[in-house]
Amino acid sequence: xxxxxxxxxxxxxxxxxxxxxxxxxxxxxxxxxxxxxxxxxxxxxxxxxxxxxxxxxxxxxxxxxxxxxxxxxxxxxxxxxxxxxxxxxxxxxxxxxxxxxxxxxxxxxxxxxxxxxxxxxxxxxxxxxxxxxxxxxxxxxxxxxxxxxxxxxxxxxxxxxxxxxxxxxxxxxxxxxxxxxxxxxxxxxxxxxxxxxxxxxxxxxxxxxxxxxxxxxxxxxxxxxxxxxxxxxxxxxxxxxxxxxxxxxxxxxxxxxxxxxxxxxxxxxxxxxxxxxxxxxxxxxxxxxxxxxxxxxxxxxxxxxxxxxx
Numbered sequence: 001x002x003x004x005x006x007x008x009x010x011x012x013x014x015x016x017x018x019x020x021x022x023x024x025x026x027x028x029x030x031x032x033x034x035x036x037x038x039x040x041x042x043x044x045x046x047x048x049x050x051x052x053x054x055x056x057x058x059x060x061x062x063x064x065x066x067x068x069x070x071x072x073x074x075x076x077x078x079x080x081x082x083x084x085x086x087x088x089x090x091x092x093x094x095x096x097x098x099x100x101x102x103x104x105x106x107x108x109x110x111x112x113x114x115x116x117x118x119x120x121x122x123x124x125x126x127x128x129x130x131x132x133x134x135x136x137x138x139x140x141x142x143x144x145x146x147x148x149x150x151x152x153x154x155x156x157x158x159x160x161x162x163x164x165x166x167x168x169x170x171x172x173x174x175x176x177x178x179x180x181x182x183x184x185x186x187x188x189x190x191x192x193x194x195x196x197x198x199x200x201x202x203x204x205x206x207x208x209x210x211x212x213x214x215x216x217x218x219x220x221x222x223x224x225x226x227x228x229x230x231x232x233x234x235x236x237x238x239x240x241x242x243x244x245x246x247x248x249x250x251x252x253x254x255x256x257x258x259x260x261x262x263x264x265x266x267x268x269x270x271x272x273x274x275x276x277x278x279x280x281x282x283x284x285x286x287x288x289x290x291x292x293x294x295x296x297x298x299x300x301x302x303x304x305x306x307x308x309x310x
Contacts, residue, residue, distance in 0.1 A: 009034045014045045016181035023175035037164040044160040048152045065146030076139050085267050086129035092271035094243045098151030099126035111230045120246030127243045158266020161185050185219035185262035219262035223269035224254035259290040
């Protein structure tokens with residue numbers, strides 16, 4: 001068997017570092033496929049971004065409490081799927097998270113105390129996925145409360161990675177990896193025919209791995225408190241806010257989700273962090289085709305019932 005070549009390109013997309021890898025003998029064709037995948041991620045970024053006033057996301061936000069906004073089927077569908085995940089996680093995942101008052105949550109050295117409970121609750125009063133009203137006949141989205149904002153930070157890069165992967169598969173790319181800032185999706189095998197080997201980051205040493213996984217046709221996403229956090233009175237708080245309390249979550253260092261779909265993996269990592277070890281694993285164990293690894297603040301490792309870490 002002739003050995004294929006691995007081709008890849010790394011660049012900044014959706015505010016994150018993306019690396020697109022394909023296995024293919026024809027270098028020119030491989031580069032063309034990678035460029036098509038980049039174009040697909042860029043297209044999705046323009047659709048979902050909140051940094052462009054003309055994006056459909058910002059049009060929805062600008063008309064919060066005023067009127068419904070007609071959107072593309074694609075935008076409607078991802079919002080609909082996001083709301084389903086909100087129901088599944090009892091609101092621990094919520095795309096109206098964009099409504100939060102960010103003045104209280106800078107997570108830098110100037111943050112030396114948590115706000116009082118009343119202030120914290122005030123910062124999250126507009127976060128409520130139930131106030132996103134969808135009209136499937138007219139393809140409109142309406143945010144009921146003025147000042148509400150949606151954002152796709154918890155699901156967007158996973159969705160883009162999945163779409164890029166599916167595009168490459170349709171184009172005939174037999175094997176590859178889309179790595180979206182550590183959240184990645186794979187298909188096929190390495191040139192030697194063996195599954196891809198990916199490292200699960202050690203939350204205490206980002207450049208080291210605490211475990212390796214052999215995977216193919218699987219997506220992996222990790223949410224960790226090592227990315228952005230503050231330490232107040234000796235306790236570590238991550239940048240992830242519990243939508244119900246307005247407080248940053250603590251107790252879990254990292255959550256790794258493993259499942260066939262990159263969008264779902266991306267979307268589930270944060271809410272499992274919010275739910276905590278017991279409720280998080282309880283939810284994952286009720287779902288088919290999805291696995292989870294949790295490391296808590298005491299470096300205890302917990303896994304869903306369908307996975308074993310050696």
